[in-house]
Amino acid sequence: QRTLEADPSKKRCYDFLNMTSRSFAAVIQELDDDLRDAICLFYLVLRGLDTIEDDMTIDLDRKVELLRSFDAIIYQKGWVFNGNGPNEKDRELLVHFDLVIDEFLALKPGFQQVIAKITRLMGNGMADYATGEHRESTSVATIKDFDLYCHYVAGLVGYGLSDLFVASGLEDPSIANDKKLSNSMGLFLQKTNIIRDYREDLDDGRQFWPKEIWGNYANDFGDFIKTSHLEKSRACLSAMVLNVLEHVPDVLDYLSKVKNQSVFNFCAIPQVMAISTLALVFNNLDVYQRNVKIRKGEAVKLIRASTDMENVIAIFREYIQIISEKNETTDPNFLKISMAIGKIEQWI
Ligand SMILES: COc1cccc([C@H]2O[C@H](CC(=O)N[C@@H](CC(=O)O)C(=O)O)C(=O)N(CC(C)(C)C)c3ccc(Cl)cc32)c1OC
Numbered sequence: 240q241r242t243l244e245a246d247p248s249k250k251r252c253y254d255f256l257n258m259t260s261r262s263f264a265a266v267i268q269e270l271d272d273d274l275r276d277a278i279c280l281f282y283l284v285l286r287g288l289d290t291i292e293d294d295m296t297i298d299l300d301r302k303v304e305l306l307r308s309f310d311a312i313i314y315q316k317g318w319v320f321n322g323n324g325p326n327e328k329d330r331e332l333l334v335h336f337d338l339v340i341d342e343f344l345a346l347k348p349g350f351q352q353v354i355a356k357i358t359r360l361m362g363n364g365m366a367d368y369a370t371g372e373h374r375e376s377t378s379v380a381t382i383k384d385f386d387l388y389c390h391y392v393a394g395l396v397g398y399g400l401s402d403l404f405v406a407s408g409l410e411d412p413s414i415a416n417d418k419k420l421s422n423s424m425g426l427f428l429q430k431t432n433i434i435r436d437y438r439e440d441l442d443d444g445r446q447f448w449p450k451e452i453w454g455n456y457a458n459d460f461g462d463f464i465k466t467s468h469l470e471k472s473r474a475c476l477s478a479m480v481l482n483v484l485e486h487v488p489d490v491l492d493y494l495s496k497v498k499n500q501s502v503f504n505f506c507a508i509p510q511v512m513a514i515s516t517l518a519l520v521f522n523n524l525d526v527y528q529r530n531v532k533i534r535k536g537e538a539v540k541l542i543r544a545s546t547d548m549e550n551v552i553a554i555f556r557e558y559i560q561i562i563s564e565k566n567e568t569t570d571p572n573f574l575k576i577s578m579a580i581g582k583i584e585q586w587i
Pocket residue numbers: 260261262263264278281282285392393394396397398400401421424425426428429432505506507509
């Protein structure tokens with residue numbers, strides 16, 4: 240295990256990790272030895288791929304070529320990319336991507352193969368979406384499209400992490416057996432963020448809410464910001480939260496299988512943040528006006544408490560109770576939400 244001082248390019252990789260996501264980067268750096276570097280590099284490769292997908296200044300053909308070949312690019316020593324990505328930090332990562340590649344190539348082959356496989360699947364999935372393949376419009380139409388898009392950008396990360404946990408020997412192979420559980424770990428996080436980011440995405444001209452859901456409450460996706468639409472906006476938000484709640488039993492099943500303490504913390508913290516965010520956005524029309532986020536104090540409390548399954552179940556029970564109390568009988572989805580809560584309560 241080369242120390243960071245002895246290996247400047249590895250140290251640079253951790254600098255990039257801390258630059259791109261402070262709070263989560265700290266959790267990655269708590270992981271046990273072998274796994275820490277592999278997940279740091281996996282995170283940076285995914286960040287590189289995401290930066291290319293988000294860069295609206297790359298013409299579509301070039302973008303598709305980059306996305307579909309990224310699994311080969313990560314083996315090309317010296318490769319860098321001078322894009323005009325959405326923000327400075329992500330652009331910086333691609334300008335120095337040769338350092339990420341050098342460290343990727345220093346990983347055990349078993350880790351490299353997992354990262355390359357997920358990169359290939361995700362890059363092709365993103366390219367399919369960018370070119371509008373297998374769907375008529377550029378936005379997300381059906382609930383099936385919504386689940387497929389979230390599978391490509393988030394579910395596959397769950398697949399890859401489960402395989403890395405097994406390759407490190409820190410977790411039992413069974414954690415990677417049930418791909419539906421690994422997929423739900425990603426979909427729960429991604430779908431919660433998509434609800435939270437409604438206004439930010441709308442202002443950026445992006446929409447990820449499936450029309451099969453929001454189309455029942457408005458003719459145009461932007462209608463929900465109008466005060467003339469309050470009841471429809473509230474009902475649509477409930478329908479979206481209902482869709483996300485369906486993943487909670489799988490998330491709890493997955494977490495209950497994790498044995499290594501550092502892996503458990505790494506997996507549990509984002510999920511408890513997400514259930515807290517879901518309770519905050521439910522029946523909260525501020526979502527249509529601004530990005531609502533849980534308070535720093537609450538996040539710190541959640542991070543400290545997410546160290547074992549008993550505590551995580553208690554946290555989920557607390558937020559499911561809040562959602563239940565906020566559930567209104569006048570809401571067209573009142574009964575379906577009550578049933579989804581009932582199913583979760585059987586678990587916790
Ligand atoms: C078994 O699966 C997981 C286990 C643990 C963590 C994550 C998941 O958690 C972060 C947590 C994170 O990155 N949180 C941000 C806050 C935020 O995005 O709101 C942060 O703390 O900065 C996250 O959000 N995503 C991004 C995707 C959801 C697209 C996968 C993510 C990106 C790369 C990696 Cl290697 C991991 C994750 C898992 O992925 C499913």
